[in-house]
Amino acid sequence: MHRIMTGNALVAVLAVLMSLILGGLLIALTDPEVASSASYFFSRPQDTLSAAWAAASGAYLALFQGSVFNFEGETFTRMIYPLTQTLTVATPLICAGLGVALAFRAGLFNIGAQGQILIGATFAGWVGFTLHLPAGIHLLLVILAGMLGGALWAGLVGVLKARTGAHEVILTIMLNYVAVNLVLYFLSTPAFQRPGSTNPISPQLDATALYPPLLGPEFRLHWGFVVAVLATVFVWWLLNRSTVGFELRAVGANATAARTAGISVSKGYILAMAIAGALAGLAGVAQVSGTEKVLTSGVAASFGFDAITVALLGRSSPWGTFAAGLLFGAFRAGGVTMQASTGTSIDIVLVVQSLIVLFIAAPPLVRSLFRLPVPGAFPAPKRSKDRTSAATGGTA
Incomplete structure (x- = not known):
């Protein structure tokens, strides 16, 4: 577990996760429904939050449908066509x-x-x-x-x-x-x-x-x-x-x-x-x-x-x-579907890609955000029962 927590693979995964979260916030901030409901945020904050969630989740769902699996496809060929597009671009x-x-x-x-x-x-x-x-x-x-x-x-x-x-x-x-x-x-x-x-x-x-x-x-x-x-x-x-x-x-x-x-x-x-x-x-x-x-x-x-x-x-x-x-093949293949289905600009995909580069280039930032241990730092060894007993005068 310590090797996993200090490894580069986890940092890469968390960098992608953080980029998607920030991309979702950007989608929500630029959505017209969110802007409209934000005018009365302090009276009914749940409207703004639900509109923000709908905007971000809808965009990413469209991205998934355009790059991995279109569960609304009429035939199996249409369902898996987005995945083949991703592999082609990749x-x-x-x-x-x-x-x-x-x-x-x-x-x-x-x-x-x-x-x-x-x-x-x-x-x-x-x-x-x-x-x-x-x-x-x-x-x-x-x-x-x-x-x-x-x-x-x-x-x-x-x-x-x-x-x-x-x-x-x-x-x-x-x-x-x-x-x-x-x-x-x-x-x-x-x-x-x-x-x-x-x-x-x-x-x-x-x-x-x-x-x-x-x-x-x-x-x-x-x-x-x-x-x-x-x-x-x-x-x-x-x-x-x-x-x-x-x-x-x-x-x-x-x-x-x-x-x-x-x-x-x-x-x-x-x-x-x-x-x-x-x-x-x-x-x-x-x-x-x-x-x-x-x-x-x-x-x-x-x-x-x-x-x-x-x-x-x-x-x-x-x-x-x-x-x-x-x-990145999925991003490129699904970005067009995301824009066509939800009206979200395809430039959001470029923003997410750029954020990934930012976080990948700054591993200490990712580690500090998620409180991950520094590579090369080993956890303190647990003291044995005998050493604990000796330290407490044999009362343990």
């Missing part, structure tokens, strides 16, 4: 989040997942609509191309970090802008632009280059989610069961001590960024080959930046990142 978040988390474990702050997703999607999209290959082989090449694009884009940061000491934060920020404008340029060239169109959009990917539907054509969920699960297993194995993972964790814990122990820190930086970029490239493949089926400049949406939050919430652990990706 797929690129999980893949990109794993890349950010892996870099964190190696002591690198990789905030360039956005650009790595774009470059990975560009490589994957070009293979998808240019080459015409049999099923299976084509999709495999698309996946490998996406991973290669992301690995090259992030590996460049690792090389510059290892060889010149350049800071990875500055490099990844700049490369994000480079990636966005590079993709826009590509989409204006005949090699990428759809024939007969002046819009920056690529041709449709071949059917053999697309992820097959996972549960049938009624759902958008594709086999990219299974790839995300396999990527999570791979990162867990890499970090916890492999020599390479041990070296990466050693470099992240203390680069000087790792170098003294004979571990190549430069190699660790390059390898960590390359693998992180390959994982972000998988997120690009999920978008271009699974969800969008075309390449556009907005194919990465904001997944690269949300991946940073996902990795932070998951405490840079593979399965924690996986769970955080599912949570």
Whole structure:
């Protein structure tokens, strides 16, 4: 119990809980019914409290229906459709989040997942609509191309970090802008632009280059989610069961001590960024080959930046990142339903996500609010009966 109370997992759960509570208060404060009943709060406070509860609970219920289970659906397909939407949205978040988390474990702050997703999607999209290959082989090449694009884009940061000491934060920020404008340029060239169109959009990917539907054509969920699960297993194995993972964790814990122990820190930086970029490239493949089926400049949406939050919430652990990706996928999938059903602004979801980051970044605040013990502090040992008896003069 003491380990649970001092662990990071409990802090993450409580951070989410506090964010939902504060988000509910914000929903209540901005609700017209609450504002109307607040004018006579001191005469009938129960009206204001009940209106506040109805506003917050109704919004979160709509969020649940839009992201997990729609119990008002006419068929079973309509009931579970929100869950499949959550898994679809969570797929690129999980893949990109794993890349950010892996870099964190190696002591690198990789905030360039956005650009790595774009470059990975560009490589994957070009293979998808240019080459015409049999099923299976084509999709495999698309996946490998996406991973290669992301690995090259992030590996460049690792090389510059290892060889010149350049800071990875500055490099990844700049490369994000480079990636966005590079993709826009590509989409204006005949090699990428759809024939007969002046819009920056690529041709449709071949059917053999697309992820097959996972549960049938009624759902958008594709086999990219299974790839995300396999990527999570791979990162867990890499970090916890492999020599390479041990070296990466050693470099992240203390680069000087790792170098003294004979571990190549430069190699660790390059390898960590390359693998992180390959994982972000998988997120690009999920978008271009699974969800969008075309390449556009907005194919990465904001997944690269949300991946940073996902990795932070998951405490840079593979399965924690996986769970955080599912949570943020639910927020994104259910936010539209919440706005449509209750009129609550979808920006509330962004507020909740931001509050999660705030609380995750300040563990002492969460621990003080819930009076949790400080990590490393052990409970005072109970005195034995004999020692108690001796202390009381044997009268016990």
